[in-house]
Amino acid sequence: MPDITSLPSHPPEADSGPDAIPCHPLGVKPSGNALLAATHSLRDAIGAFQRLPDDLILLSLEVLDGASLLQIGQTCKAFYAFTRAEELWKALFVRSPRESFTWRGTWRSTYLNLPASKVPMIDCSQLFSDALYRPFNCAHVALEPYVTKIPARNQITRLPDMSLDEFHTNWTDRPFILTEPVKAWPVYKNWTVGTLLARHGQTQFRAEAVDWTLRTYGDYMADNADESPLYLFDRAFVSKMGLSVGPPKDTPDAAYWPPPCFAEDLFSVLGEDRPDRQWLIIGPERSGSKFHKDPNATSAWNAVLRGPKYWIMFPPSGKQPPPPGVFVSEDQSEVTSPLSIAEWLLGFHAEARRTPGCVEGICGEGEILHVPSGWWHLVVNLEPSIAITQNFIPRAHLTSALDFLTNKPDQISGFRKDVEDPAQRFVSRMRESYPDLLDQAQEELQKKAEGKKRKWEDIVHGKPDDPNEQSAEGGFSFGFGDDGSDVEVP
Numbered sequence: 464m465p466d467i468t469s470l471p472s473h474p475p476e477a478d479s480g481p482d483a484i485p486c487h488p489l490g491v492k493p494s495g496n497a498l499l500a501a502t503h504s505l506r507d508a509i510g511a512f513q514r515l516p517d518d519l520i521l522l523s524l525e526v527l528d529g530a531s532l533l534q535i536g537q538t539c540k541a542f543y544a545f546t547r548a549e550e551l552w553k554a555l556f557v558r559s560p561r562e563s564f565t566w567r568g569t570w571r572s573t574y575l576n577l578p579a580s581k582v583p584m585i586d587c588s589q590l591f592s593d594a595l596y597r598p599f600n601c602a603h604v605a606l607e608p609y610v611t612k613i614p615a616r617n618q619i620t621r622l623p624d625m626s627l628d629e630f631h632t633n634w635t636d637r638p639f640i641l642t643e644p645v646k647a648w649p650v651y652k653n654w655t656v657g658t659l660l661a662r663h664g665q666t667q668f669r670a671e672a673v674d675w676t677l678r679t680y681g682d683y684m685a686d687n688a689d690e691s692p693l694y695l696f697d698r699a700f701v702s703k704m705g706l707s708v709g710p711p712k713d714t715p716d717a718a719y720w721p722p723p724c725f726a727e728d729l730f731s732v733l734g735e736d737r738p739d740r741q742w743l744i745i746g747p748e749r750s751g752s753k754f755h756k757d758p759n760a761t762s763a764w765n766a767v768l769r770g771p772k773y774w775i776m777f778p779p780s781g782k783q784p785p786p787p788g789v790f791v792s793e794d795q796s797e798v799t800s801p802l803s804i805a806e807w808l809l810g811f812h813a814e815a816r817r818t819p820g821c822v823e824g825i826c827g828e829g830e831i832l833h834v835p836s837g838w839w840h841l842v843v844n845l846e847p848s849i850a851i852t853q854n855f856i857p858r859a860h861l862t863s864a865l866d867f868l869t870n871k872p873d874q875i876s877g878f879r880k881d882v883e884d885p886a887q888r889f890v891s892r893m894r895e896s897y898p899d900l901l902d903q904a905q906e907e908l909q910k911k912a913e914g915k916k917r918k919w920e921d922i923v924h925g926k927p928d929d930p931n932e933q934s935a936e937g938g939f940s941f942g943f944g945d946d947g948s949d950v951e952v953p
Contacts, residue, residue, distance in 0.1 A: 487599050489544050490588030497591035505541040505590040517594035521548055529555055529574060544587040544595055547571060549689065557672045566682040598690040601805035606749070606845060609808045610773040610825060617816065619774065619824030619832070630724035635762070635859035636835050638776055638822055644722035645766045646829045650706075651719075654768050654849055656681060656745075663704055668697040668743070684747040684847055691803045692750040700743035708741075719851060722831065725764050728855035729864070729900070732892035738877030738885070744850040751843035753800045753807070754789045757834060758876045760867035761854040766831040770848030775815060775823045779837030786839050787811040787818065794871075804843050836860040861904040865890070866911070 497504060506513060512520055524532065524545060529552075536546035552570035567573045572582055620639045645651050664678035670693050675683075680695055687693075701708055706718040714720070721728075730737045738759060751772070756779075757763045765772070777786050785791045788811040790799040802810065815821055825845070826832040834840055836856075856864045868875060868886035878885045893901040 485599075485603050487596055488584055489547065489590075490586050491544055491590050491592055491595045491599070492588065493596045493600075494591045494593045500589065500591065502589055505539070505544075505587060506592075508539040509541050517545075517592045520545055521551070521594055524548070524551055525554065527551075533575075540585055540587050541590055543585055544590050544592075548595065549598065553689075560673055564679075566679055566686070568686045569688065597806075598803075599688075601803055601809070602688050602690045602749070604805045604809060606773070606808070606843065609812050610823075610843075610845060613823045614816065617821050617823045619776075619822050621824070624722070625724040627723050627726060631857065631859060634724070634833070635857050636778075637833075638774075638824075638835060638838065639833050640824060640826050641722060641724075641831050641833075642829070645719075645768070645831050648719040648766075648768075649717070650851070651766075651768050651829055656684070656769070656847060656849065659745075659849070666703055668695050668700065668703070668745075670695040670697075680745070684745075687747065690805060692747050694750045694752070695743070695745040697743045698739045698741065701741060704743075719766070721764065721853065721855075725833070725853075725855060725857075727857055729858065729861055729893065729897065730761070730854075730856050730889075732896045733885075733889060734892075736879070736882045736885075736888060738854075738875075740855070740877075741851065741853045744852060745848065746844050747847050748844055749805070750848070751804050752841065753802075753804060754786050754839050754841045755798060755800075756837055756839060757854055759854075760836050760860065760863040761856055762836045762860055763834040763852055763854045764831050765826065765834065765842075765850055765852040767826050767828055768849040768851065769828055770844055770846035771825050771827045772832075772848060772850065773823070773825050773843050773845055774832060775812075775821065775841050776834070777815075777818070777822075777839040778820045778835075779839075780820070783820070786841075787814045789839070804841065807841070808843075836863050858900055861893075861900060862907045862911075865904050866908055869908075 509520075515523070524535070527535070532546045532551060536543040549570050552574045556570055556574045564573060565576070567577060568579060569582075571577075572579070620637070622639055622641055623643045624641055625634065625639075660677060660681050664681070665676050667674045667676055668680065670680055670683075673693070677695075680693075683693060697703070700706070707714050707716045708719060709717050710720050710726075711717050728740075730740065744765075748770075785798075788800065788802055788807050790801075791797070800807070816823070824832070865886075868889060872886065875885055882888065890901065
């Protein structure tokens, strides 16, 4: 086989037409196409590796360094295609980040510092592999069919504005979109990708597992073909950008401020010890967040400054399973959503749209969406997007937050390492600032605990239809020893 750097740098011919499925740059096809293929498969040349499924071959390649991937890629066309998988090179890049580099359109080209003219495009059109074709196909799935024609019953409520009293009375447990408050923010009027690049192009921001300058991330936004594009999600943007945040009457040079209905945040009693709460979010089309709940049982608002976002949400429920395609451990400490957003749309969106409780909507530029505590949500950017989000605890969800902080200490997140026992610290500060609210929430927690205990006792001992009768069977119990005594499970 000739040296790969000497081969022509052009993709195979692609089908034309507005609705044509784009051709993989190497010509790789889905596995099913092999059934009608008249010629051999390139996979025949990989020797003993033919015994392994494609996913396992890719998994095996993950242990190699860049030089080894290049060497294996020169052995045959099939391995060239396997070693071009972008996730392999992305993992290498993330494991060994560089302070200075040029984004070159793909993770492989960036890691190897190869300009486009030096990247050969070998014809691998006789390779049939779902594992290689699927990421490319998902990166080109049209979003429009999934975010339009939302059933009326699923529509997220849209309102111009809302007072704090209205929020507390009717809306703390319901998603909604406000169309007016954000339009008064200076950042809404002044921020675009271009203006941010001009002012903060050399500032480093967190984008998932890497810290890049905004200029580099802008290059990535403009030219990438990732199935799940890298998402800039920075918690320190206020200090990095020198912003003032707060109500205009108290902060004359404020860049933005929460709408009045979201102004109360009981986590504020912690002052500088509070967990992370505000993030700048920037991402290209198709970037977004897979299904999750917000941390520490908080609620959140998400304000869109540029580029609309599609949201699909489900209410918390102990009786219903999580959203289709999402798997949760028994204690809900681990959430597994193994599919990319595009894969989930392809495989589960139709089922999700029919699921009771599902709500959907598009939050456009200058609009802000409320995410109630405990709600599942998936978000995808329909265009290049800039947004600001903030988590908060309204009084209606103080009980949930106390329950989470007290009973799930291993799942608490966002606090500095030097903040010891955040649950007790929060209770102590609430006792100082809002004793009545704290007493009410703790009383609700006590009732909840007693209700669980009664329910367990009903299960263990059996609950007779007539409260005046004792069950002859006595429910069920666990017996130990030979004395016939029953020992209750605590």
